[in-house]
Each structure stands twice: as C-alpha cells, then as structure tokens.
Amino acid sequence: MKSISQNEKIIVALDVGTTKVCTIISKVVNSEIEILGVGSHPSYGLKKGCVINIDKTVKSISCSLEEAKLMAGISKIENATIGIAGNHIYSFNSSGVVATKNKEVTEIDVERVLDAAKAVVIPSDREILHVLPQEFRVDNTRGIKDPVGMHGVRLEANVHIVTGQTTLIQNLIRCVDQAGLKANEIILQPVASSKSVLSNEEKELGVVLIDIGGGTTDIAVWKENCLIWSQIIPVGGNHFTNDLAVGLKVTSDEAERIKINHGSVLPDKVNDSSNILVQGVSGIKPREVEIKYISKILNARAEELLGVVKRILENNQLIDKMNAGFVITGGGALLNDLVPFAEYYLEKPAKVGYPVTFGGMTNVMEDPKLSTVLGLLLESKSEDEEYKEIEFGENGPSEDVISKFSKSLKKVFKEIF
Ligand SMILES: Nc1ncnc2c1ncn2[C@@H]1O[C@H](COP(=O)(O)OP(=O)(O)OP(=O)(O)O)[C@@H](O)[C@H]1O
Numbered sequence: 001m002k003s004i005s006q007n008e009k010i011i012v013a014l015d016v017g018t019t020k021v022c023t024i025i026s027k028v029v030n031s032e033i034e035i036l037g038v039g040s041h042p043s044y045g046l047k048k049g050c051v052i053n054i055d056k057t058v059k060s061i062s063c064s065l066e067e068a069k070l071m072a073g074i075s076k077i078e079n080a081t082i083g084i085a086g087n088h089i090y091s092f093n094s095s096g097v098v099a100t101k102n103k104e105v106t107e108i109d110v111e112r113v114l115d116a117a118k119a120v121v122i123p124s125d126r127e128i129l130h131v132l133p134q135e136f137r138v139d140n141t142r143g144i145k146d147p148v149g150m151h152g153v154r155l156e157a158n159v160h161i162v163t164g165q166t167t168l169i170q171n172l173i174r175c176v177d178q179a180g181l182k183a184n185e186i187i188l189q190p191v192a193s194s195k196s197v198l199s200n201e202e203k204e205l206g207v208v209l210i211d212i213g214g215g216t217t218d219i220a221v222w223k224e225n226c227l228i229w230s231q232i233i234p235v236g237g238n239h240f241t242n243d244l245a246v247g248l249k250v251t252s253d254e255a256e257r258i259k260i261n262h263g264s265v266l267p268d269k270v271n272d273s274s275n276i277l278v279q280g281v282s283g284i285k286p287r288e289v290e291i292k293y294i295s296k297i298l299n300a301r302a303e304e305l306l307g308v309v310k311r312i313l314e315n316n317q318l319i320d321k322m323n324a325g326f327v328i329t330g331g332g333a334l335l336n337d338l339v340p341f342a343e344y345y346l347e348k349p350a351k352v353g354y355p356v357t358f359g360g361m362t363n364v365m366e367d368p369k370l371s372t373v374l375g376l377l378l379e380s381k382s383e384d385e386e387y388k389e390i391e392f393g394e395n396g397p398s399e400d401v402i403s404k405f406s407k408s409l410k411k412v413f414k415e416i417f
C-alpha cells in the first residue's frame with residue numbers, strides 16, 4: 001500500500017451518473033494533479049440523474065471506489081467531491097443590494113450583498129446548492145468583478161442561484177455515505193464539466209456547454225467568465241437508444257450497439273441503399289434494416305433535444321451573446337454527426353468538448369464521458385479546505401454537507417475573482 005507524504009495531497013472525485021459511476025483518485029504535488037487510480041462501474045440505481053434505488057447506487061459507488069483504490073494502491077479513502085444533476089435542479093438569476101458601511105466596499109459588504117441576493121423565497125423542500133456571482137455594481141458603475149476597495153455607497157450584486165430538492169440531495173449523500181465516503185463538496189455537474197472542458201477565452205466570449213449524459217442533458221451558459229444560466233434537461237443519450245429499441249423492435253443492448261456503430265444524426269449523409277443486420281428480441285430472427293431509417297430516428301431525437309436547448313437560450317435572450325458557440329461533451333457528444341447537425345440547427349460553431357488531461361493515464365482521460373469527474377477533481381484541487389492524509393489522518397469534521405455548501409460558495413467566489 002502506498003503511503004502519502006506530508007507535502008502530498010490526495011483528492012478524490014466521484015461522478016454518480018445515470019449510466020456509470022466513476023471515481024478518480026489523484027494526488028496533488030506542487031499544484032500538479034497526478035492520476036493514481038480510476039474506477040468505473042455501470043450505474044443501475046439512477047433515473048434521469050436522480051437516485052431511485054439506494055442499494056443499487058451504493059453498490060455501483062462501492063465497486064467503482066474499490067476499483068480506483070486498487071489501481072491507486074491506497075487502502076482507505078474517506079472524502080470525495082461529488083457532482084449533482086437530475087431534473088429536480090432548478091436555477092435562476094437573482095440580485096441583491098446593500099449600502100456600504102464606510103463608503104468603501106469591504107469583503108464584509110460583499111458577503112452581505114451576496115446574502116441579500118440569496119435571500120429569495122425558496123420552497124421549503126429545496127436547498128441552495130450554489131450562489132455564483134455574475135457582476136457587481138458600485139453606485140452607477142456596472143460590470144465589476146471584484147468590488148473590494150472601491151469607493152461607493154451602494155453595492156449591488158447579480159448572481160446565479162442553483163437549487164435542488166432536499167430529499168433527492170440527501171438520497172445521493174446517503175448513498176455516498178453508505179459506500180463509506182464523506183461528500184466534502186457537492187457541485188453541479190455542468191459547472192464541473194465546464195471546468196475541465198472550457199477555456200477562459202470561450203467563457204469570456206460566450207459559450208454554451210452541453211453535457212449529454214445517459215439520462216440528462218445539462219447546460220451551462222457562460223459569458224464574461226460568469227455562469228449566466230444553467231439548466232438540466234431530462235433527456236439524454238439513453239433516449240436515443242430507447243427510440244431505436246422501440247422503432248426497430250430490438251433490445252436496449254442491441255439498440256445501443258446499433259447507435260454507437262451505425263448511428264448518425266444526418267440522414268442525408270447516409271447511403272440510401274445501405275442496410276445492416278439487426279438482432280430481433282428473444283428468438284425473432286435477425287433482419288435487415290436501412291441505415292437511413294436508423295438515422296431518421298436519431299435525427300428526430302437530436303432535433304427535439306437541441307430544440308429544447310435553443311428555446312431555453314431564446315427565452316432568456318442568450319443565443320446572440322454566444323460568440324464562441326457550443327461545446328458538446330458527455331458520452332452523448334460521441335454520437336456520429338451530432339456536431340455538424342448542431343452547427344446547422346443552432347447556427348453557431350460547435351465542437352466536441354474533451355476534458356483537459358493531467359499527469360498519469362492521459363490517453364484514457366481524453367474522453368467526453370469523463371468531463372464531469374475530471375472537472376470535479378479540478379474543483380476539489382482548488383478547494384481551500386484542509387485536507388486529511390490517507391491512512392494516517394483523523395476523521396474529518398462531521399459537519400453536515402448541506403451546511404458546507406456556503407463554504408463551497410466562498411471558494412467559487414474566490415476562484416471567479
Ligand atoms: N460512441 C458513442 N456514440 C454515441 N453515444 C455514445 C457513445 N458512447 C457513449 N454514448 C452514450 O453516452 C451516454 C452516457 O454518457 P455519460 O457517460 O456521459 O453519462 P452519465 O454521466 O452516466 O449520465 P448522466 O450525466 O445523464 O447522469 C449513453 O447514453 C451512451 O449511449
């Protein structure tokens with residue numbers, strides 16, 4: 001078993017997705033991340049990003065954790081940064097205003113104005129997950145990123161607030177807990193994916209991150225390096241597979257194989273006379289299907305999904321601000337011809353978003369399916385909290401994770417400014 005020296009920090013990221021649970025264990029030495037172990041296990045306990053079966057989810061988490069620990073040669077891991085999504089997430093923009101105490105903005109004034117922006121009526125069954133500042137206004141000057149030290153009597157803040165349903169957040173925390181881990185931070189999945197996939201330049205120019213997972217498609221809209229919108233759409237790559245299963249009358253496994261090996265969302269690109277052999281359900285003999293027909297099914301779903309994205313952007317007057325276009329990530333981004341279709345349909349440049357890679361196993365990491373977990377790792381690295389050493393440390397404080405969100409927010413403010 002590896003022992004961890006005093007100047008090394010172990011960080012762990014856990015992405016509990018609808019199709020897979022992925023754990024990455026890494027160490028940080030001199031601010032550089034080195035991947036030590038990766039574990040990935042199919043996920044059976046989630047639907048549309050929400051836990052629907054605790055036992056199955058715990059099992060998937062435990063299996064992926066054990067695999068990562070074995071690869072890393074580390075026997076004990078206690079904390080992890082985890083991601084959250086699901087169709088219970090609801091985000092919105094808010095603002096707050098305060099009078100400065102001494103005609104000069106202090107850090108305390110900033111905290112007060114963020115508290116004021118947070119003080120909106122939230123249904124009692126919901127928790128605030130993130131409060132992300134967008135811009136400050138001191139008296140009549142707008143667009144300020146860091147107002148501390150500026151002269152003025154009136155401080156205003158615009159923020160993006162992310163909320164989730166308490167019971168569903170608690171279910172996820174319980175699963176992580178039962179797998180023997182403490183969630184030291186919970187981060188919205190598209191925020192994490194943005195961290196590993198988007199450049200600062202893109203976020204400055206205006207960009208939409210579209211993370212197409214198995215059960216949900218998560219969007220994060222950035223402009224001037226601020227998150228200006230986020231939303232979880234309860235449609236993901238599995239819906240493409242289900243459409244094929246229903247349309248072709250095949251099993252889900254066969255539909256998944258067909259989607260990955262023969263799927264395209266551009267029927268016009270497909271040869272009219274090409275056929276493939278598909279396996280029928282239990283005992284029905286294999287038959288030939290036109291690839292064009294497969295492509296038409298996938299195209300209809302892609303149009304529906306990107307139509308939802310387009311409507312969200314149009315309803316919020318965001319589409320014209322997106323000068324860097326669209327970055328599509330998550331496993332669904334690998335669907336053939338999705339990028340050219342998105343460019344045509346959304347009338348902006350688009351590309352597949354690959355996560356940044358770190359030292360150790362870089363070739364394995366260049367996969368859009370890993371954008372969230374690698375983003376969580378980056379978030380975890382920049383975390384200011386004390387870390388504990390593996391094997392030798394004491395148990396971390398048993399602070400309720402929900403109450404830790406505010407700390408997590410402070411970290412985000414620091415990062416943004
Ligand atoms: N080569 C491929 N071509 C098309 N689709 C693919 C390919 N590889 C994976 N997918 C699809 O990607 C989806 C899984 O993506 P991902 O691993 O990002 O999801 P997840 O994180 O488990 O789910 P979620 O984020 O929704 O909770 C599945 O629907 C799968 O069919």
Ligand SMILES: [Mg+2]
Pocket residue numbers: 017018189213214330372
């Ligand atoms: Mg995912």
